[in-house]
Amino acid sequence: MENKQSGERRRHLTRQSMYWKMVGASLARRKSRMITALLAIAMGATVLSGLVTIYYDIPRQMGKEFRSYGANMLVMPEDSEKGITDQQVQSITAMVPDDKLIGVAPYIYQNAKINEQPYIIAGTDLQGARKNSPYWLIHGDWPEQSRQVLLGREIAKAINLSVGDRFTINTSKGNGEETATDFVVSGTVTTGGKEESLIFMSLEDLRSIIGDRDLDVVEYSIEADQEELDQLVLKISESDSSLIPQTVRRVTASQDVVLGKLQSLVWIVTVIVLCIMMICVSTTMMAVVTERRREIGLKKALGASNSGVVADFLGEGVMLGVIGGLLGAGFGYLFALRVSLSVFAREVSFLWPLLPITVLASVVITVVACLIPVSKTVDIDPALVLRGE
DSSP states (O other), X not given: OHHHHHHHHHHHHHHHHHHHHHHHHHHXXXXXXXXXXXXXHHHHHHHHHHHHHHHHHHHHHHHHXXXXXXXXXXXXXXXXXXXXXXXXXXXXXXXXXXXXXXXXXXXXXXXXXXXXXXXXXXXXXHHHHHHHOTTOEEEEOOOOSTTEEEEEHHHHHHTTOOTTOEEEEEEEOTTSOEEEEXXXXXXXXXXXXXXXXXXXXXXXXXXXXXXXXXXXXXXXXXXXXXXXXXXXXXXXXXXXXXXXXXXXXXXXXXXXXXXXXXXXXXXXXXXXXXXXXXXXXXXXXXXXXXXXXXXXXXXXXXXXXXXXXXXXXXXXXXXXXXXXXXXXXXXXXXXXXXXXXXXXXXXXXXXXXXXXXXHHHHHHHHHHHHHHHHHXXXXXXXXXXXXXX
């Protein structure tokens, strides 16, 4: 019994092997036609694989790109007299996934005077502010040592200060006492916004002058879309009622609008290219069927069934789809990589799950494209064909 089953399996495998050899030989005999169809499938698979890679990578790339426009979430105290404590900042930061957090910049604002002219000091975590605001144009360097400041361009022009100059800042403590502290200009900042009228220094330097005061606001730059940010805002609000978190709508809304349009465009282009691919493959297979009318008629005359003839052509389509899909998956990644480097100046990762999906999609589309041409083989009358009619 086992020997009989083993023999049947061997015969089945032999038939399959002979079938695919016959399909391969048939493709090889019509190289020009099949190369045309293969190129169409490969190009369609390339666009499919490349655009889908870009589609799934766009949110990450756009998120990084929009983070260069500043913070997208602010946290303020409900009672401005109390402020935000450092412990609260730590608790909020812990709610943000590490792989999503770009930067955190807590701020304390303090009135001050330079040469009897009123200005505002912004004490902050300078490293966090640097991560949050890569769009700032810095002439000189960011402060790295104690008693160094970053001057807004408008202030630097008003009091005629440049990088390396020393000047005195007069501030008042809570008890009304005034202090005079010398600082060095490490750099000036140009943004075209309110930052140009501020004096940026470290929180440590500011607190050493005015005392240990709570924070006025905390800015977060988070790699997330509007929905994720809204969920985070709700989570912070529920965990601490003394805080008012809110998203910066002008940044997050712009990101979502641009992202939605780009993703829609990707799908439209993909569908159009796949339709063109189907038309090209269908046209090629129609020509192949016409060329092989005598061969098909001879097969039927020798006893081949309609289903057998259809299976031969569909087998050719499957083989073309597999080869075209594999080529398209590779070229699609190169296409997506080139686009990402040109537009975002960043690389994309190869999506391994996309490889079988691309091959399967190529096979399905190729088979569907072959259905109409292959159905014509059923109508071929071997007697008429063999007589040359």
